[in-house]
Amino acid sequence: MSHYSSRSNRKLILASTSPYRCSLMERLGIPFTALPPRYEEQIDPSLSPAELVKQLALGKAASLAAEYPDSIIIGSDQVLESRGRIVGKPGSPERAREQLREMAGGVHTFYTGLAVIDAANNLKFCDCVPFTVTLRSLTETEIRDYVSKENPVDCAGSFKIEGLGIVLMEKMEGDDFTALIGLPLISLTSMLRRVGINPLLNDTGM
Numbered sequence: 619m620s621h622y623s624s625r626s627n628r629k630l631i632l633a634s635t636s637p638y639r640c641s642l643m644e645r646l647g648i649p650f651t652a653l654p655p656r657y658e659e660q661i662d663p664s665l666s667p668a669e670l671v672k673q674l675a676l677g678k679a680a681s682l683a684a685e686y687p688d689s690i691i692i693g694s695d696q697v698l699e700s701r702g703r704i705v706g707k708p709g710s711p712e713r714a715r716e717q718l719r720e721m722a723g724g725v726h727t728f729y730t731g732l733a734v735i736d737a738a739n740n741l742k743f744c745d746c747v748p749f750t751v752t753l754r755s756l757t758e759t760e761i762r763d764y765v766s767k768e769n770p771v772d773c774a775g776s777f778k779i780e781g782l783g784i785v786l787m788e789k790m791e792g793d794d795f796t797a798l799i800g801l802p803l804i805s806l807t808s809m810l811r812r813v814g815i816n817p818l819l820n821d822t823g824m
């Protein structure tokens with residue numbers, strides 16, 4: 619991934635090396651660099667899921683802003699709330715099957731936080747985009763076979779909606795489907811236009 623060849627020659631940096639977020643960024647057709655954030659996540663139980671993900675997204679972006687002061691930094695984070703509690707990544711096939719048993723037949727909300735920092739111009743934007751999914755009832759065989767086929771151990775909730783996980787759904791509700799994957803592109807492109815980057819313009823609008 620290369621940097622900008624725009625007039626200001628500023629880099630656009632995604633503070634994430636997630637293949638899901640990188641794939642979404644590539645849809646915009648804008649050159650960017652993906653870097654791991656230098657940020658240690660801390661979960662504040664006093665915050666609502668929406669406030670929590672905004673804090674985490676902003677922390678990720680800010681962790682690179684000092685090192686790359688002339689760049690525009692994008693940070694994003696996501697949590698899943700299910701039955702009043704935060705659900706993390708399963709980490710193992712066994713735990714993935716347990717999560718799907720717990721979530722089957724229920725309504726669950728993903729909260730995706732997004733932050734854009736333009737330190738050179740002292741600009742900072744932050745947002746949270748929720749997306750709600752309803753899983754259908756699942757048989758033990760379906761759960762076992764799904765986990766075996768997709769191995770969703772790195773996905774909160776234990777399913778990959780951009781893959782076979784779509785067949786687990788009964789209903790999905792939200793303003794931006796890309797938020798569910800981890801990077802809300804509608805909100806992101808709105809923020810980028812505010813810092814002078816327009817994916818529809820050949821010179822990136824800068």
